Amino acid sequence: MVKVVCDSTADVPEDLTKKYDISVVPLNVIFGTETYRDVTDITPDQFYKRLVESKVHPTTSAQSPGYFSELFNKLAKETDEILVITISSKLSATYESAMQAKALVGDICKIEVLDSMQTIGGLGLLVIKAAEAAYGGAKLAQIMDMLNSLLPRSHAYMVFDTLEYLRKGGRIGRAQALLGGLLKVTPVLTLRDGVVTPVQRTRSRVQAIDTLVNLVKSARNIESLIIQHATTPDDLEILAGRLADIYPKEKTYRHTVSPVIGVHVGPHVLAVCFIEGE
């Protein structure tokens, strides 16, 4: 069976990583010189509390090639095909790291590394699709074909309270254009070509949630959908309720946004990610 590897920003629900035996490689969250492995060493709850209270703004970093190569060596004992799906290479060096590890381990088995050009659920849903296919007996080449067709149809939309975190973390991308406004706005952003890109400015969280709902409404034949939050479960509930008549609630995945992404989006992020049908 193809072994699927993803990074911790994919936010794949834990029951699924267990069920499909997905290996999750943690990125690092760094407060000053203290390093924590994403989710493993610091839970979202602990992290978001510290994010708000800490005077030092945390940074993040990709996992080392060494970590990946050890993982590859371990997995190669159980399988002859490994698939790694990473966060957008425009946002993190994770892809480079995995590529180097691939070169490092040589011919121990077939390894494919895919740059998803996405993160959070936009990446996670792809990982879940790949893991389901692997579980169903698909070979690596087949899964790669499927993913290449899914990539352009995977979307992530996020509501921000402030762009300050994105700015500090240097990942603001094209949303740079939204900085410096004098009115309080609640922007809705997405990832386009792997880069943070503005969709719309709204004047309130309610309007922003409306925008998310409309974006889901205007999508065609949604194949899978995940909703995510950091510290606002009530808003997640509202969003879930509004989406219930567009996509079945029981099939909708839910998850928190991982600390590594939290560093860049802040504690009030709200997101919806989905894969559109063909």
Place this chain on the structure above:
Amino acid sequence: MKDANSWNGKDIRDMFAAGSNWMEKSVADINAINVFPVPDGDTGTNMLLTLRSVIEEADRASDTNAGAMTKAMSHGALLGARGNSGVILSQIFRGLARGFDGKSTFNGADWAQAFTQASKTAYEGLSNPVEGTILTVIREAATKAQKVAEKNPDDLIGIIQAAVDEARESVGRTPTLLAALMEAGVVDAGGQGLYILLDGALRFLKGELDDLQYRKPQMVSANITATKTFDMVSSEEEEAYGYCTNFLMEGQNLDPEKIRRKLDGKGQSLVVAGDETAVRVHIHTYDPGGILAYATTLGTLHQIQIQNMDDQHVGFKEMQRQKVLPPEIAVVAVAFGDGMIKVYESLGAVIVKGGQTMNPSVKEILAAVEAVDSQKVILLPNNKNIILTATQIKELTSKEIDVVPTRTLPQGITALLTFNFENSIQENLQAMSEAIKSVKSVEITTAARSTQISGIKIKQGQAIGIIDDSELVAAGDDVNQVLMESLAKAGAESVELITLYYGNNTKQEQADAVAAKIKKDFPDKQIELVNGGQPHYFYIVSLE
């Protein structure tokens, strides 16, 4: 003196340990110039953490032969690599290990050969190597080291000295190779880190232990002027920029090289150019007075320009505000009031000044339309009397003009905010026209004469409240009361957001009090108070 061939793994370990301690002192400085590939201000931190892991493994290594030691260090780098720069650094150590493979001791030429191998391995490691980065710096330094090694294969210190000198020059050149650096006016952070690491190693070999302990590495600065300032890294660490100091010296027997040496270290971005009779000096310094005092001892000073760069920074931010919408579509809006104009500009609109009492002419609007770069222009007239004027522009220009018929300033702002960056102009026009229906505007101004409208008696000079620039709903002597009454009539109860723009005839304290009162009367609404600075109108209110 050490035998030229007797360097071993312990020496490599110690020089890199010294180098990484040396770099640790500059971590914040390196972080601060990190703009590429992602401007996240952590290059220095990532390199340091990677190096720590290298040194930890080196300390653990029991074998002091060069091959075994570099292998252990390479392993440490691999495990500890963080971020982009860390990953490249780990490739560099991998290359060193390859170069020293099988060697127990080494001389200068062996080192140069291993260093070249490190450079090659760094390139091999990347799917898309970019010049103007740490890669360029190590390649150029290695080439130089090889050259010197061919002549003096046993002179390890001389070879590393040449590599360090070349690395410094190479770092200074990085902005000319990489546009992102040129724009920000900085050198490459990873390259800077590598140079400092090597510099620390060299100082250790030369026995400059006091320097290593008590001094701080000299950062290489970019000999270019930033075309675009950048602000990043946590704001609590933000330092003042100092003064950009620029002048021309005239005199006799001036020595530019000597002046440059003298001013070196007195500030950043030093440029000294000229000849015996005229020398131009450019430097970023905290002490322009000291620089000028020195210069007057050598000659006469001309064209003295001293600018506070913090002001320049603010100016840059101001400029950035105006570049909001994508260039293919521009929005030109008619607006008045200093604060109101700022709000519009912050949302990306180009402004034609005017409004109720001073309608702009066709010529003025046309001039603004022609002045923007975009071929497609959306006009927001923001007044019913200007809508027609705006419509006439279509006939007078070759540009594609569309008018969203906004009648009030709040409608215009709502239209601007509705702009969707991913949609076409047609989709945007439709969304904007739709959105302006969802906003109610309330204006509180002064009655120009006594009259009676819709059953309301008005005395000249009284405050009056108007909804959507058409319906007079309240009048009275008390501005606040008229405002509250108008809000109630406009249906403030059923909206979500109330934005209050107060005019230049309203004091901030008054406005604060009114906002507090509105908050009390409508507790579940989001209230925003903005200094609109508009004349004639005490308040312009947007309800949405």
